[in-house]
Amino acid sequence: MKKYITISIAIFFLTTSCDKFLDEQPQGPYPTSEFFLTESHAKLAINGCYEPLSFANADNRLWVVANVASDDAIKGGFPGDQADIEMIDNFQIYEDNGNLEALWGIYYEGISRCNMILKHVPDIEMDKALQGRILGEASFLRGYYYFQLGNIFGNIPLVLEPLAPEDMQVANSQQQVVYEHVESDFISAFNFMESALQQNPSVYPAGELGRATPGAAKALLAKTYLFEKKWSEAALTAESVATYGYSLMPVYQHNFNANYDNNNEQIFQVQHLSGQSPVQGSRLNQWLAPRAQNGYGFNEPTQNFVDEFELNIDSIYDPRLDYTLGREGELWFDDIPYSPSWSSTGYNQKKSLQPISEIPVNTKGDADLNFTVIRFAEVVLIQAEALNEIGESPAALNALNKVRKRARESYLFDNNLSGFGTIPDGLLPDETTTDQVALRIAIRHERRVELGFENLRYFDIIRYGKEYADRAFIDENNFIYETHKVFPIPQSEIETNNNITQNNGY
Helix, strand or coil: CCCEEECCCCCCCCCCCCCCCCCCCCCCEEEHHHCCCCHHHHHHHHHHHHHHHCCCCCCCCHHHHHHHCCCCEEEECCCCCCHHHHHHHCCCCCCCCHHHHHHHHHHHHHHHHHHHHHHHHHHCCCCHHHHHHHHHHHHHHHHHHHHHHHHHHCCEECCCCCCCHHHCCCCEECHHHHHHHHHHHHHHHHHHHHHHHHHCCCCCCCCCCCCCCHHHHHHHHHHHHHHHCCHHHHHHHHHHHHHHCCCCCCCHHHHHCHHHCCCCCEEEEECCECCCCCCECECHHHHCCCHHHCCCCEEEECHHHHHCCCECCCCCECCHHHHHEECCCCECHHHCECCHHHCCCCCEECCCCCCCCCCCHHHCCCECCCEEEEEHHHHHHHHHHHHHHCCCHHHHHHHHHHHHHHHHCHHHHCCCCCCCCCCCCCCCCCCCCCCHHHHHHHHHHHHHHHCCCCCCHHHHHHHHCHHHHHHHCCCCCCCCHHHHCCCCCCHHHHHHCCCCCHHHHC
16 A cells, blocks of 8 residues: 655745745645655655644634633634534533544644654755754654643554554553653754754754744753653753743733744744735634624633733733733724623633734735744743742742743833833732742742733643642533543544543543
8 A cells, every 4th residue: 555645835934035934835645655765855744744733724723622621711702603612611522522633633643744754754865964953843843742632632642653554553652651752752853953953053044934943842841841740850941941042022912923923032933924825824813803803703811811910009900911812991903992892701812813904804814923832931930830849939939020020021112001111110029929839829820821822721720730720610510620631532533543542541
């Protein structure tokens, strides 16, 4: 039986002309006997490994399991529209839920493509530095896909090489084994890419932004350690990320502004480009925008999320609130007054959206705002959390306060803020406690407001444990921690893989 791999030429990086994609069309399927023969083939194949990350694919529903399932958001939209999302929102989650089917398929497709790279590219006669970089990118992407699958589904099959159809009945591996493999992928990715840079410092062309880098591998390795509660490893790895030149942007909002894509805070972003055929722009701009602006109105922020933000004595909010969402009495994009009638909760999130002045109504689902996988602020908070858990609370406090300082100092750098030039009295003061329990609460609070609507919250709730989750979902009658700490493996996989088990052994 011939095996085929579809090579996507839709590449997620900037060219020297400042385009985020090569202006080429997909060329169709290649038999593997005729592919993986040249350096050009290797380059095409690694570009295809990035494609499953993209929100150009309307089936990429990471926002459903990470945000809508959490206490930060509700489904929104019209009642009955996208009923599978509503089922997840209500914790009536079954194996045939289309959102879970889609995520499973997208991420395993990415893994399959990476496995082909890791198997065949070492045999290609090509530039060694480029070869190492490509192998590093494939290891990185496979690690990311497995990290997401492990978080969402728990115990899952580990497929680490291309398999013949008769060998694809792969049993679940325990979630911890999956995490350990993710560690090894990120470590391999780092080693490959660092070695490539030592051989040839220009192996990453200046215009090709969006590729996985050694710094990105370190950042996601630190995050993996955090999820495993390997606190010392997480703290040390997070600390090392700063050596790659990342820094906090002076204005928080610039992390969600297409004019500042790939900035110094962004460690790894999914690249989007509008106006291409096939579509390579972000469809989140339509899925999550209010219906009043030709969106579908999904992923609406809750009052519970809004209440998490701090106010000073004059009732001035943490500026991250209005950078994150629209609310009554404040301006929306393009200086349009926000109307709470646009949402069933009175709020709409903004981080995944662009103004109509940038993306017109008639091309709403083809936006060029990048999607952030991980940015430096999260790494700083990873370091803070890990340091606190190993008893180094003064150092953890220092890391935490870096994030708070940047947030309040947006008033010194963003002339769009009312009162620009002066930080409001008492707004977001430095935390001072070194009590481990109190500081843990402060760090968890900071993660929620700093990283809100960045597709992280549900996984944080679950990893914090049953007591925290039960409090977060106290009004959700259907939530059962032991059941819902992972999502069910899709029915289609259960029916085709005789060796897989449901409920992941929990």
